[in-house]
Amino acid sequence: MGHAVHDHAGITTRVDDCWNRIGTRGDGSCPRLREHTRCLNCPVFEQGAAALLDRALSDADRRAAAGADQAVALRAGADAQADTHAVLVFRIADEWLGLPAVALRQVDTPRAIHPLPHRRNGTVLGLVNIRGTLTVAVSLGDLLQLDRAGTGKHATRNACARMLVAAHRGEPAAFPVDEVEGMLRFPASALLPVPSTLTHATALHACAVLAWRETTIGLLDADRLFDSIARSLR
Template structure:
């Protein structure tokens, strides 16, 4: 029996990806198809998905991920202050970076330290019997099954009220793959604008009038290219996502 192996540092999870061999994505010879019609309705697929979501992460990988963000910020700080003799000036010129993207009418920024890749939109395979709307399902990213989640649902963004100026931008939709102290997660977004660099002093407070959950998941607001960009707090976003996966 063939298995797909998903390996972390010191952790190996074996999953029989029968749907790719004998299921609807394979040769269709699985006898269970007569009962369930599609692999998505089969309990074998559901169990495999549950194992993927629940597989452990070892201490070494957690430590490595926890160290990645401070190290990246330290390198950016060093590069931005290398030619600045005064320590006070160094604080002002230190820069951070974030990828700017759009979901519905909202422009958001994800710190690049958490970004793994930007890819084309790919088919998402829904998980049977999962009612949490944040978790969309599983997506194949370069041969690895990856959890796909909706930032729009997590932040309670209204996707039905999209301005007319954005209705023709569907061709710009992308899949962001991000990770923070754990496994990568894929987020479909409506448009990617690019990377912005900014000083911490450029962050504006989150407006108190902002009602949706984005307010509690944001570090602040950036004024960029005549737009207000909500800079996401990586810790808060992934903590909320972890609760949704339970």
């Protein structure tokens, strides 16, 4: 099994995900394992990961992404009304954030993240296997410059780490988070301006805040968020 890759000339090639077949995630029969021990140390894995990250989107990819966004928007139903918003509320350290519902693809349990060799980017954590598909894992805590040493003072009693998978006008990305509250719907009249108390990076990626319980939720702007993620991958 492999992944289709489109270069800038529109030529389609295949990336052989041998790590899932004969590597450490497969039957372990690859002769390269004797030298490299793990697929993560193998140049074949590095080249395959680089091809998946660096490939240009084809027209078919763009149509598929647009179709997925449209399908999610249709499923949102009444939430798509002009004066109603829906977000997934989650927590990283001491900050509660809201991701637009139309960008959400799934909420999953934490998965092992495999770092990319020779890539030293604090925002890009590596690759994670989401239902058989290699997906880029991104640290929102690093991107938004959140204090990871926070006390978790806003955590709920049954807080449990999760992996969010989201997409907006392109490839999906996975975000490890400390807790997921769930979907929250609210009228546009409930939106408040972004306060100066937010970190500079968070304020740059937020479109508004929402008063919630005894704290506030920073509502992320999908365009700004995914533009920053795309820059981190270059």
